[in-house]
Amino acid sequence: MSASRNNSSDQRRSGTVNIRDVASRAGVSIATVSRVVNHIATVDAELARRVWKAIEEVGYVPNTQARALVSGRSRMLGLIVSEITNPFFPELVQEFENLAVAQGYEVLIGSTNYEPVRTESLIRRMLQRNVDGVAVMTFGIEEDLVQKLVEREFPLVFVDAGPALPNIRVLKVNYAEGIRQAVQHLAALGHRHIAFISGPLRLRSAVARRDAFLKSMAELGQIVPPEHMVEGNHTMEGGMAAMEHLTGLAELPTAVLCSNDMTAIGVLHALYRTTHKVPEDISVVGFDDIHLAQFMLPPLTTVQMSCKHLAAAAVEALRAGIESDHPKAAQTEWHIPTQLVVRQSSAFPRGTLPALVERNAGKRKGAATKRNK
Amino acid sequence: MSASRNNSSDQRRSGTVNIRDVASRAGVSIATVSRVVNHIATVDAELARRVWKAIEEVGYVPNTQARALVSGRSRMLGLIVSEITNPFFPELVQEFENLAVAQGYEVLIGSTNYEPVRTESLIRRMLQRNVDGVAVMTFGIEEDLVQKLVEREFPLVFVDAGPALPNIRVLKVNYAEGIRQAVQHLAALGHRHIAFISGPLRLRSAVARRDAFLKSMAELGQIVPPEHMVEGNHTMEGGMAAMEHLTGLAELPTAVLCSNDMTAIGVLHALYRTTHKVPEDISVVGFDDIHLAQFMLPPLTTVQMSCKHLAAAAVEALRAGIESDHPKAAQTEWHIPTQLVVRQSSAFPRGTLPALVERNAGKRKGAATKRNK
DNA sequence: GCGGCTTCAGAAATCGTTTCCTAGCCTTCG
DNA sequence: CGAAGGCTAGGAAACGATTTCTGAAGCCGC
Structure with missing residues (x-):
């Protein structure tokens, strides 16, 4: 019956x-x-x-819902980024998603727009949807929520450094190396007055990049005057405003290092409006190496942080937390390299060795660092 | 017990x-x-x-899974876009997501990378996840899959035109108006040789934009020689290649209209490499008005297609299909306006009225169309 | 004062899976 | 030749909600 x-x-x-x-x-x-x-x-x-x-x-x-209900695993991963409209993140999302799907996972994406409140509500929403783990590629998560999740042994992955708690996996980006290469590159070209436009300093990775810059400058025996350290917000508008501030100074720096490429694009735009020439009047260096960078006018010298690496590490770290028999289940740190890519937005400062600039500009780029084809 | x-x-x-x-x-x-x-x-x-x-x-x-299992509705919406790394789409995704979340829905995002196969597999994956409806902001879905979904009365939203089937909701973008404004703007500046770089012509919206261009030119009594119609692929690389093709021609056009902004950025880059000046040597006009457009060097004249409108319409159309008591349940078409935004990448062609160019370039822009602040 | 109607809360069925437990069958070994 | 043990497949119990149905009150009117 x-x-x-x-x-x-x-x-x-x-x-x-x-x-x-x-x-x-x-x-x-x-x-x-x-x-x-x-x-x-x-x-x-x-x-x-x-x-x-x-x-x-x-x-x-x-039926995935029924399956998830009984098995307790949804095969969904959460990915939280700072700002989906910053082109770096779509590139990351794409890599992440391709890898996740290939391994049988679906991806739920969240963008915080740099508002800490949103990070929390995003995580809550994702938990409600029963994601198996969350990778937080931004900042602003509150300690006590993390604490709760850690107690539940919920797989979490952070970039740079999460709260110092056990059972959290961290992707450590080697900002220092890329920034050091950039500073040395500029110094080798003859720059002595290098300004730095940081990201929003609430953001761990922004602080890390700024500190790496100061350290690299100190190693070269250079002291950076405070007016050459400007806080931006990782947007084009922020870069533009910061550069406008710098051009208003009595002493214009001969080079500007930016905490990300969007900032650098804003800087290029500000310099266009004040009819300064890049790289003749001032050199500009970015960070991230988004796809767009090589299409800027001039193509942007920048520090590459590999999306592929980052995405692969994030997926692997999540799976390590989710699947108890994962070969890397015990690993807690993943290291992401960075590397300078020299293009045409950096050159000898005006007035120094003009003849050399003309003759060597083409050959010079990418000597000790990655060559841009 | x-x-x-x-x-x-x-x-x-x-x-x-x-x-x-x-x-x-x-x-x-x-x-x-x-x-x-x-x-x-x-x-x-x-x-x-x-x-x-x-x-x-x-x-x-x-527990959302359990809830979905018994109620038969997951409160998840699918959003399928052409290419997540084209900045237009993150902007769209962001608007869409904000609206959806505010209305109690979660969003599953998929990117086809212009591969028709992926559209299908994405839809299947989303169906497996029990989404309540899918908005397809790209092309390439096969008729028989759609047919099946229509029979199940599954809510589907297409841009421009889906297969001619009942129970499908369509967002009709008024490409003709924006393109017409762009062509008239260029014509009014004195351009007679306007080239067009299209998107991939498998894509409905790309064909629509191209046809709108040809129609607008015809209305002005202009015949476009076939070598001035180049097929691109909506990427910077495509725009660059297309422009390289155009600069290789015996007769260089004085203006180039692009099917989207990424193509225009590629064009700007190609012209930078051949040391052509924009807009003095050649005018460039884009389409989409991505946020980036105003930061290009020079800021890009482009046709604005409002993300906000598009996203709002998409969410509304989906809900109209999902909730049987929705006030617009019977509506099948939503109309999205477009509008020219004049910036600095378009000007009088070289040789015509050079004095006027100098004096009026600043005032001229945005006469009958939207003014860019 | 009692019957019927309304209101509100609990019991139980259901959604579509996974997974544990058990029963049968076949093999193998003493 | 019989008992033990290993496979394989089916029965049934979860998983965590929603929703229908049922039943116990309380209230009103006759």
Whole structure:
């Protein structure tokens, strides 16, 4: 009698074909169908074939919600970024998503727009959707929420440094190396007055980049006057405003290092408006190496932070937290390299060795660092 | 006896607090808790207060999967875009997401990278996740999949024109108006040789923009030679290649209209490499008005297609399809306006009225069209 | 004072899976 | 030849909600 109710050639809700339909069609139990679908080996080859055939015929698609409900895992990953409209992040999202999908996960994306409140509400929303883990590629998460999640052993991945708690995985970006290369590159060109436009200093990674700059300058014996350290906000508008501030100074720096490429684009725009020439009047260096950078006028010298690396590390770190038998389950740190890419927005400062500039500008770039083809 | 098993002050799985925990804490049944959470009015105010208190105390969060399983609705929307790394789409995604979240929906994002195969697999993945509806902001979906979805009365929203089937909602962008404004703007400046770099012509919206261009030119009595119609692919690389093709021609056009802003950025870069000056040597006009456009060197004259409008229409159209009592449930078309925004990448062609160029370039812009502040 | 109607809360069925447990069958070994 | 043990497949119990149905009050009117 139960068979007569379950065996539904006429489905109760239109378009919904479920595991029971497959089972009755193949003449097996739903448990067997489940085993076949999940590739559990303990099922007879002949039966499995019949099940696959039935699945094909009725057009069965497993219901993810039901599956998640009982298994307790949703195979969804959360990815929280600072600002989806900053081109660096779509590039990261794309890489992340491709990798995640290839490994059978879906991705839920959230953008905080640099508002700490949003980070929390995003995480809550994602938890409600039962994501298996969250990668936080921004800042602003409150300690006590993290604390709770850690207690639940919920897989979390942070960039740079999360709160100092166990069971959190961290992607450590080697800002110092890239920034050091950039500073040395500028110094080698003859720059002595290098300004720095930072990101919003609430952001850990922005502070890290700024500190790396100061350290590199100090290593060269250079003291940076405070008026050459400007806080931006990682947007073009911020870069523009910061550069306008710098051009208003009595002593204009001969080079500007920016905390990200969007800032650098804003700087280029500000210099365009004040008719300063780049790189003749002033050199500009970015950070991130977004795809756009090489299309700027002039193409932007910048520090590359590999999206591919970052995304791959994030996915791996999440899986390490989710799957208890993951080979890297015990690993807590992933290291992401950075590297200077020299293009045409950096050159000898005006007045120094003009002849050399003319002759060597082409050959000079990318000497010890990555060559831009 | 069942009470002793369900009443779990010690939860069976760590961190999972469910409706039963709330019920036993508040001393009510799970049905009542459900009613309270869903704001169903037939529950006593005092009881409701007790339930809310219990919810607060145990930190209850409803399990979305279970809810979706029984209610048949997931409150998730799918959004499929052409290419997430084209800055237009993150802007759209952001607007869409903000609106959706404000209305209680979550968003699943997919990027096809212009591969038709991916559109299909994306839709399938989204269906598997039980999204309530999908907005397809790109092309390449196969008719028979759509046919199946239409039969299931699955809410679908297309841009421009989906397959001609009932029960599909369409966002019609008025490309013709924006393109016409752009062409007339260039013509008014004195341009007679205007080239057009299209998008990939498999894409409906790319064809629509191209046709609008040809029509506008025809209205002015201008015939466009075939070598001035170049097919691009909506990327910077495509724009660059297309422009390189154009600069190789015997007769260089005096203006180039691009099917989107990324193409225009590629064009600017190509012209930079060939040391052509914009707008003195050649005028460049884009389409989309991405945020980046105003920061280009020079700031890009472009046709604005409002993300806000588009996103709002998409969300509204989806909800109209999902919620049977929606006020616009019967509406099948939404109209999206476009409008020229004049900036500094367009000017009089070299040789014509040079004096006027000098004197009027500043005042001229934005005469009959939107003024860029 | 009692019957019927309204209101509100609880019991139980259901959604579509996974997974544990058990029953049968076949093999193998004593 | 019989008992033990290993496979395989099915039955049934979860998973955490919604929702229908049922039943117990309370109130009103006759």
